Amino acid sequence: MINRWFFTQIDNSALIIFRVFFGFLIAAEAIGAIFTGWVTRTLVEPNFTFNFIGLDFLQPLPGNGMYFYFALMGIFGLMVMIGFKYRWSMIAYTVMWAGVYFMQKASYNNHYYLLLLLCILMSILPAGNYFSIDVKRNPLLKKISMPRWIILVIIAQLWIVYTYASVAKLYPDWLDYTVAKNLMAGRAYYPIVGDLLQGHWAHISVTYFGILFDLLIIPLLLWRKTRLAAFCFSIFFHLFNSIVFQIGIFPYLSLAFTVFFFSKERIHRIFMKKKPFYDGNEIVIPSYKKVLLPAMIIWFTIQIALPLRHWVIPGDVLWTEEGHRLSWRMMLRGRSGNTNFYIVDKNDPKAKRTYVNIREYVSKKQMRLVSTKPDAMWQFAQHLKQQYADEGKDIAVYVKSKISINGKKSRQFIDPDVDLTSVPWNYFTTNPWIIKYPKQDTPIEQ
Structure with missing residues (x-):
């Protein structure tokens, strides 16, 4: 049974054409990051980046280095598209994208994590065995088939992503349209559609289509009788997301994945007749x-396990953020905060707390991160400690922070009496200096 399910050879047209789409899109992601100013705002302008904790060695290249870095990624993406040195090009892009992903969190996006996973998978899959320069140079590489496990793995990965994205939306602030109202309010300035998006019908549509699409799209694409209708709806859904939410290549990447759901004969007939x-x-x-x-x-x-880890961490993940990343918790909440940092010279027994102007250290883009996310607050405290240590001073760093979720009442977020430079960061358990509230009194439900 296992051998038949996993190792039956099938036509590989879907994988080959997906490689072309994928290569083009990852090249566009890299080059677009330069010309839209993403690289400048995220990696060049800041004095330092908030990397994933424990990966401090990942730092942006100096000067114009990051522009060349992304240009090189774009070249590797194009090499993937045309199938030139496919395996090495795909691995190189994967390593470089992983560096970017773990190097900073100010522009964190669940889709960036998905792209990293897909890059890893594509580095393994035999997607360069047809319609590629590699095959022209070495005809012995040419293959017209592939084992079935390739499609099964891709579909399973997508199913996990979409299912978790749907289930995560089943909470009060999503179901009562609070999230949709806030999302649409931020798009009121859009020409033509801005006013339309403020209507109650738009809030209802975004709320329930978001849940149902994520939950049902994979089963509907798998079932032959609903496949074409699901594909047509996918086009509308993803183009809407692209225009309204401007989330980069993800909508188009999602559409490219549909080649794995249609029949092998149809994909071959449409894209690869020769x-x-x-x-x-x-x-x-x-x-x-x-x-x-x-x-x-x-x-x-x-x-499957990573998105579930927040259930074993005390507190509500929407409030604490512990277990939020790598969990497909997409566009679920808006966080705002008023956060102040204070330092105390440990060597001066009479020293008082001195206010720190955060804006002198971080960029405008990073300001929101360090004002609302506990890991960034902890990292900024370590940064301050190191800066003062370089001047021969030993300091403690205290934080006063009030956070609001989805526009609700602000509550105290950090224990103001804890020196953040003296406590570790706990990845897979709670950080006790984040103030938790009883379930019936949690700020997100008021």
């Missing part, structure tokens, strides 16, 4: 079978 169609259905047991199955179990166990 390619021989494979319908042999042979079962070929690969030499890597003993490695593949355990690797898949580990991969999907991690993918």
Whole structure:
């Protein structure tokens, strides 16, 4: 049964055409980041970046280095698209994108994490075995088939992402349209559609279409009778998201994935008529079978477990943010805060708390991060400690912070009597200096 499900050979047209789409989109992501000013705002202008904790060695290149970095990523993306040195180009892009992803959090996006996962998968898959420069240079690489496990892995990965995204929306502020109202209010200035998006019908549509689309789109694409209708609705849904929320390549990447749901015959007929169609259905047991199955179990166990980790961490993840990242909790809340940092010279017994002007240290884009996210507050405290240590001073850093979720009543967020330079950051358990509230009194439900 396992051999038949995983190792039956099928036509590889879907994977080949997806490689072309994928290469183009990741090249556009890299080059677009330069010309839209993303690289400038996120990696060049700031004095330092808020990297993932523990990865302090990942720092932006000096001067114009990050522009060359992203230009090189764009070149690798184009090489993936045309299938030139495919494997090495895909691995190189993956490593460089991972560097960008873990280097900063001011522009954190769940879609960036998905792109990293897809890059890892594409580095493994045989997507350069047809319609590529590699094959023209070495015809022995040409293949018109692939094992079925490739499509199964891609569909399973997407199903996990969409399902968690849907389930995460089942909470009061989403269901009573609070989130939708806030999201649409921020788009009121859009020409033509801005006023339309403020209507109650728009809030209802965004709320329930968001839940139902994420929950049902994979099953509907898998079922032949609903596939075409689901695809048409996907076009509308993703173009709407692209225009209204401006979330980069993700809507178009999601549409590109649909090649794995339509019949192999249709994809071949539409995109690759000149390619021989494979319908042999042979079962070929690969030499890597003993490695593949355990690797898949580990991969999907991690993918399923990571989004669940916040359930074993005390407090509400919407308030504490502990367990929020890497969990497909997309566009669920708006955070605003009033956060002040104070330092005390430990060597001066009469020293009083001195206010720190955060704006002297961080960029405008980083200001929101350090004002609302606990890990960024902790990191900024460590940054201040290091700066003063370089001047020969030993300081304590205290934080007074009030946070509001989805425009609700602000509450005290950080214990003001805890020196953040003296406590560790806990990745997989709670940080006790984040103030928790009883469930019935949690700020997000008031």
